[in-house]
Amino acid sequence: MTTPTGITAGPRLIAYYGRVSTSLQEDQKTIDNQWMELNELAEKLYGKDGYIVVRKYADEGWSGDILARPYLDQLRQDARAGLWDIVFIYDPDRLARRYSYQELVLDELREAGKEVHFKTRQAPKDPMEKILYGVHGLFSEYERMKIAERFRIGKLRKARSGHIVLSDALYGYTLVRKQGKPADADFIETHYIINEVEARVVRMIFDWVGNHKLSLRKIVRRLQELGIRPRKSKRGVWNTSTLSSMLRNETHIGKGHYGASYATVPKKPFKKERYQKVRKTSRQMKPKEEWIIIPTPALLEGEEGKALFERVQRQLRDNYETSKRNKKNHYLLAERLRCSCGCTRTGEGPQKGKYLYYRCSNRVKNHPLPPTCFEKGISVPIADEKIWGKLTQLMSSKELILQQVERWATQNKNEAKTSLVNTDTLRKEISKLKKQETRYDEAYGKGVFTLAKLQELVKPVKDKVAELESQIVQDRSADKGQGDNSTLLPSEVEMLKPSNPRLLNDLSFEQKREIVLDVIDGIVGVPGKLTVSGFIPVMLVSPYQYDFSFRHEGSSITTYVKLKTSDRYCRTPERRKVHPF
Numbered sequence: 247m248t249t250p251t252g253i254t255a256g257p258r259l260i261a262y263y264g265r266v267s268t269s270l271q272e273d274q275k276t277i278d279n280q281w282m283e284l285n286e287l288a289e290k291l292y293g294k295d296g297y298i299v300v301r302k303y304a305d306e307g308w309s310g311d312i313l314a315r316p317y318l319d320q321l322r323q324d325a326r327a328g329l330w331d332i333v334f335i336y337d338p339d340r341l342a343r344r345y346s347y348q349e350l351v352l353d354e355l356r357e358a359g360k361e362v363h364f365k366t367r368q369a370p371k372d373p374m375e376k377i378l379y380g381v382h383g384l385f386s387e388y389e390r391m392k393i394a395e396r397f398r399i400g401k402l403r404k405a406r407s408g409h410i411v412l413s414d415a416l417y418g419y420t421l422v423r424k425q426g427k428p429a430d431a432d433f434i435e436t437h438y439i440i441n442e443v444e445a446r447v448v449r450m451i452f453d454w455v456g457n458h459k460l461s462l463r464k465i466v467r468r469l470q471e472l473g474i475r476p477r478k479s480k481r482g483v484w485n486t487s488t489l490s491s492m493l494r495n496e497t498h499i500g501k502g503h504y505g506a507s508y509a510t511v512p513k514k515p516f517k518k519e520r521y522q523k524v525r526k527t528s529r530q531m532k533p534k535e536e537w538i539i540i541p542t543p544a545l546l547e548g549e550e551g552k553a554l555f556e557r558v559q560r561q562l563r564d565n566y567e568t569s570k571r572n573k574k575n576h577y578l579l580a581e582r583l584r585c586s587c588g589c590t591r592t593g594e595g596p597q598k599g600k601y602l603y604y605r606c607s608n609r610v611k612n613h614p615l616p617p618t619c620f621e622k623g624i625s626v627p628i629a630d631e632k633i634w635g636k637l638t639q640l641m642s643s644k645e646l647i648l649q650q651v652e653r654w655a656t657q658n659k660n661e662a663k664t665s666l667v668n669t670d671t672l673r674k675e676i677s678k679l680k681k682q683e684t685r686y687d688e689a690y691g692k693g694v695f696t697l698a699k700l701q702e703l704v705k706p707v708k709d710k711v712a713e714l715e716s717q718i719v720q721d722r723s724a725d726k727g728q729g730d731n732s733t734l735l736p737s738e739v740e741m742l743k744p745s746n747p748r749l750l751n752d753l754s755f756e757q758k759r760e761i762v763l764d765v766i767d768g769i770v771g772v773p774g775k776l777t778v779s780g781f782i783p784v785m786l787v788s789p790y791q792y793d794f795s796f797r798h799e800g801s802s803i804t805t806y807v808k809l810k811t812s813d814r815y816c817r818t819p820e821r822r823k824v825h826p827f
């Protein structure tokens with residue numbers, strides 16, 4: 247695989263790739279160490295002046311489970327662009343934790359004609375070595391999983407036998423770490439003891455809710471006034487969600503638990519980003535029957551303590567019901583409206599008087615500290631009417647829809663151009679693969695290997711060629727489709743009949759809300775000025791493509807609505823300021 251030194255003229259162009267899974271400062275050292283090791287290897291292979299490091303790619307804070315990493319992507323792109331000839335990586339593990347992912351990237355680099363060198367092991371030279379290498383990769387993957395699994399099972403066993411496995415104690419408790427080894431006579435398992443100073447605070451909070459029916463917001467303020475700080479908090483003040491989970495935690499009545507939740511990939515990510523450092527950022531609760539109960543010293547003692555705990559649970563449920571009742575107002579712009587300060591604006595029911603307002607959440611967020619934004623509330627009926635009015639106007643204006651279609655068409659043309667470039671590279675790749683196939687055929691002809699072996703070698707090449715060819719066909723038909731779209735025929739312009747504004751106004755609140763959520767990206771607003779960004783739904787009333795349709799009550803007319811492209815996060819060019827008003 248390696249070309250012997252001295253044959254090529256001039257120094258070799260090389261790149262380094264490194265990855266550390268946390269962005270902690272101490273890991274900078276790890277990255278530097280990786281570079282040092284790679285320098286050593288490069289020098290050994292090519293001599294001091296035999297190479298030039300063109301670029302170093304470092305993904306810091308990225309899990310090896312995820313292949314979409316900014317610098318790895320850059321590396322793959324640069325490989326295709328031919329920025330360098332050889333890439334040095336400390337260990338295949340840095341590339342990806344999973345063997346199949348490693349192979350994917352390695353194959354791609356090989357296809358781009360790049361050499362890959364690892365410090366920790368030799369790149370495979372022949373098919374036999376490749377198989378060995380693969381087996382090795384699978385084994386280390388298995389080994390890693392086994393270790394993780396053993397660790398998890400160990401924790402589970404410990405929890406099942408009633409011992410604390412958490413690394414940090416709940417507020418109100420102190421964690422005493424295990425001492426000695428299980429075989430020792432004086433061995434002490436990890437356990438909780440009551441932290442008397444914090445326990446007094448916890449008991450006080452339970453009393454406030456259970457006996458005095460104080461709201462959590464009031465408690466937050468009281469704690470702030472008393473100068474009682476939570477253990478960990480940047481702002482140094484409590485927040486209602488911490489209090490709420492504290493008040494629900496049965497550890498306080500002697501029932502600690504383990505395994506109540508597990509990590510998952512979020513269903514509705516708060517923000518959809520191109521790159522994610524960790525996949526499973528969300529936590530899902532397990533049914534309570536599956537929790538492992540660990541006996542803990544009760545902070546709320548005896549029957550009296552249990553009764554207080556129950557009273558608190560009832561009070562929390564009541565609070566929840568009340569707040570749900572208060573939420574019955576219709577806020578058309580909820581989740582889409584932001585304040586000029588960047589905080590969300592949420593609908594607030596009538597507090598004094600009969601008016602509903604979208605208020606900046608800065609005040610709530612900073613509670614109990616003073617607010618830092620002083621923008622006034624925006625009247626809900628006025629804002630809803632204005633925005634909806636504007637939307638219906640946009641959706642019923644042929645000129646505006648045409649404008650949007652034209653913008654869309656120009657963009658598609660540009661995309662078509664880029665896909666032509668892709669077709670070229672695909673063709674080049676195909677011819678390269680075909681050459682490879684011929685070489686295999688020749689080798690077979692010379693009796694280098696058996697027919698079975700030939701078939702085994704040629705199959706992936708053939709598959710790849712087929713895949714690339716189908717990609718070209720797809721690109722071409724996509725080009726055609728785009729062509730049809732970009733030159734709007736008069737009949738097509740006619741087809742884009744704007745919808746009837748009256749019809750749009752007769753929609754139910756839920757239907758309107760659905761449209762708002764889909765069409766509007768965000769509104770930034772202060773009283774008197776709302777700036778909207780979103781999409782104009784270009785495909786309105788075309789019965790060929792639609793997201794949803796609705797039938798006007800008491801009539802046979804069906805209206806088809808195509809709201810927008812589904813992958814809105816990926817297509818920022820379509821995003822535009824619609825109208826400041």
Ligand SMILES: [Zn+2]
Binds near residue numbers: 585589619621
């Ligand atoms: Zn604000």
